Amino acid sequence: MRLNRHVAGWLMATPLSLVLALFLLLPIGMIVIVSFWGATEFSIYPAFQFDNYEFLFGSPVTYSVFINTFKYAVVTWFFTLTIGFTVAYFLAFHVRSLTWQIALFLVCTIPFWTSNIIRMISWIPFLGRNGLANSTLISWGVIDEPVEWLLFSDFSVILTFVHLYTLFMVVPIFNTMMRIDKSLIEAAYDNGATGFQTLTNIIIPLTKPGIMIGSIFVVTLVMGDFITVRFMSGSQSANVGRLISNDIALLQYPSAAATAVVLLATVLIVIAVLLRFVDIRKEL
Amino acid sequence: MTPSKKTGGMNRRSLLKGAAATAAIASTNTIGAPMIWAQNIKDITLRQFGTGVSNLNDVATKVKEDLGFTLEMTALDSDAVTQRAATQPDSFDIADIEYWICKKVWPTGNLQAMDTSKIANYDKIVGIFRDGKLTPESTIAQGTAPHSVGFVEGPGGTEFVDNESGWMTLIPTIYNADTLGIRPDLINRPISNWSELLNPEFKGKASILDISSIGIMDMAMVCESMGEISYGDKGNMTKEEIDKTFAIFTEAKKAGQFRAFWKTFDESVNLMASGEVVIQSMWSPAITAVKSRGIPCVYQPLEEGYRSWGGGLGLSNSLSGLELEAAYEYINWYLSGWVGGYLMRQGYYSAVPETSKEFMSENEWGYWFEGKAATDTITSPTGDPLAQAGDVRDGGSFTDRMGAVACWNAVMDENQYMVRKWNEFIAA
Numbered sequence: 001m002r003l004n005r006h007v008a009g010w011l012m013a014t015p016l017s018l019v020l021a022l023f024l025l026l027p028i029g030m031i032v033i034v035s036f037w038g039a040t041e042f043s044i045y046p047a048f049q050f051d052n053y054e055f056l057f058g059s060p061v062t063y064s065v066f067i068n069t070f071k072y073a074v075v076t077w078f079f080t081l082t083i084g085f086t087v088a089y090f091l092a093f094h095v096r097s098l099t100w101q102i103a104l105f106l107v108c109t110i111p112f113w114t115s116n117i118i119r120m121i122s123w124i125p126f127l128g129r130n131g132l133a134n135s136t137l138i139s140w141g142v143i144d145e146p147v148e149w150l151l152f153s154d155f156s157v158i159l160t161f162v163h164l165y166t167l168f169m170v171v172p173i174f175n176t177m178m179r180i181d182k183s184l185i186e187a188a189y190d191n192g193a194t195g196f197q198t199l200t201n202i203i204i205p206l207t208k209p210g211i212m213i214g215s216i217f218v219v220t221l222v223m224g225d226f227i228t229v230r231f232m233s234g235s236q237s238a239n240v241g242r243l244i245s246n247d248i249a250l251l252q253y254p255s256a257a258a259t260a261v262v263l264l265a266t267v268l269i270v271i272a273v274l275l276r277f278v279d280i281r282k283e284l
Numbered sequence: 285m286t287p288s289k290k291t292g293g294m295n296r297r298s299l300l301k302g303a304a305a306t307a308a309i310a311s312t313n314t315i316g317a318p319m320i321w322a323q324n325i326k327d328i329t330l331r332q333f334g335t336g337v338s339n340l341n342d343v344a345t346k347v348k349e350d351l352g353f354t355l356e357m358t359a360l361d362s363d364a365v366t367q368r369a370a371t372q373p374d375s376f377d378i379a380d381i382e383y384w385i386c387k388k389v390w391p392t393g394n395l396q397a398m399d400t401s402k403i404a405n406y407d408k409i410v411g412i413f414r415d416g417k418l419t420p421e422s423t424i425a426q427g428t429a430p431h432s433v434g435f436v437e438g439p440g441g442t443e444f445v446d447n448e449s450g451w452m453t454l455i456p457t458i459y460n461a462d463t464l465g466i467r468p469d470l471i472n473r474p475i476s477n478w479s480e481l482l483n484p485e486f487k488g489k490a491s492i493l494d495i496s497s498i499g500i501m502d503m504a505m506v507c508e509s510m511g512e513i514s515y516g517d518k519g520n521m522t523k524e525e526i527d528k529t530f531a532i533f534t535e536a537k538k539a540g541q542f543r544a545f546w547k548t549f550d551e552s553v554n555l556m557a558s559g560e561v562v563i564q565s566m567w568s569p570a571i572t573a574v575k576s577r578g579i580p581c582v583y584q585p586l587e588e589g590y591r592s593w594g595g596g597l598g599l600s601n602s603l604s605g606l607e608l609e610a611a612y613e614y615i616n617w618y619l620s621g622w623v624g625g626y627l628m629r630q631g632y633y634s635a636v637p638e639t640s641k642e643f644m645s646e647n648e649w650g651y652w653f654e655g656k657a658a659t660d661t662i663t664s665p666t667g668d669p670l671a672q673a674g675d676v677r678d679g680g681s682f683t684d685r686m687g688a689v690a691c692w693n694a695v696m697d698e699n700q701y702m703v704r705k706w707n708e709f710i711a712a
Binding site: 064068124128130148230234246248249250252 | 363364366370371392488491494496537542543544545546547558559560703704707708710711712
């Protein structure tokens, strides 16, 4: 009986392990292997050489591109967190009826009914030189000349990132906030805590897991992105994802694989650091 | 187990049985069909892929009508086309690629040479694709000129030869002379040199295309026109020349000269039509697309000449038998005029202009090919008016335009170095 249960446990774990091994570990293993290969202009050949890494770490472009990637990640994280936390706080503590909470939460998800790319591209006519934003500002008399930095700049890239990914912050934070025992807040109130004290001493500490999950979503999404950066910067800025996609376009697969490995390692380190702050498994 | 689960299992099982039976019936049908029709060309499907310029659904429809078989088209950008031709030989039957791509892809052995004796209109193909000369007096421009990668020594040949060997790598289909596109209404003065692209007057309103092998040629035209660099061969630069070229453009980029870079045809159209950009590298049908929205746009002929390109159809190495015959038939049909006329009405040139003439009105032929003033409204293949009576094509006649080619799109010996520099330029 005991043995049976043991075997059953293994059997139950097998499908998922197989799926993960086949579709996660194997491809990553391939990428690592190919990153040591060599490439000619139109083909790749098996080898064990460090050329790709040497070139990657030897080029000043790599460092500036990684710095740029981090910059996008940090700034986007800051804004999505601020907005996401505020929205979730409003939904969880200001809206009293569950029906309204659900209704408003669904309203937040409406933009997600359209494709990511469409939501991104729709900013272009809005922010353009002769776009809605500029013509409105001119008609209000705020500016005389169209503002150029609205589109094809770091501003437009980050704006789009924040627009695309704030919901990934709202959902987990809202979720943890809803599970905070309301009596804790009443107790704080009874003990004479101000609203701000309640926020910093009760709500924020208890929402940490949600914040952390949201942060992991946002940081990994931004660091792995390439299409938003390409469209919204008018191809003028680069992040690591674009470096990889350029290499792939030019058939330099080993070099792309090496960059991907370095990016993967970087993202894993970032997540490891984030997880030092909160033990998500315990909190879930 | 509970009884309810048992019934559940039985239901599922009977459902599966039913599904299996249906699948079996379906599969006998699909397996049976090709066996009955295998001898018939009508059942053949040829898969073609290429850049958006000539992958037109109208062509596929017309093929079905005239030849009876099915042509499946996939449109990709230049980089993706190269990638696919080099790495996925089984994913296509016909590759619609440019000559410089051919130089890159041919060594992989994924394409097969074509027997010119099977090409009915071979003798009528323009000289550019045969001995390299438009007219007997023409000089051959720099870069990867089509005739230099147009022939191999025989079937299975891997080396390009410099004579008309009778075995062609690509059958030329479409080509043009490219230059800068401008918005005359926003510039308000004549533009006559490539160097204007980096003129500070257009700060934040210029663009260049982000496809390295083509972009570098536009850059070279600009640097040469500025008098900054004189190249030995723009189509085959030395490392120093590449460095100098990128230094000039990186400086301009940092100074904010460029509004954006574009990679696809649609992007270039949108940049120009929205007024984000007033001067940029552009392709002919993109000008047509801007114009058909009623926005003035000129394909500006420049003193230094044009940057030219040519495309053709290559056959996958895995084509054989009846499908190969169908492919030859398709190529012969392609050169027989209908497609040529269609493409010429978009501003391209056909490899066999004389057959295309029969599919164009006298007015259209005069406007597009001979550089004459239009006698009536000129419309695009989709019916939008592009020019009024009295208008003349930018750059003039076929011989004026193709005779003023300064260089061809190219792949250089230092290509990998150039590509790395290009990446740095984008990231700078």
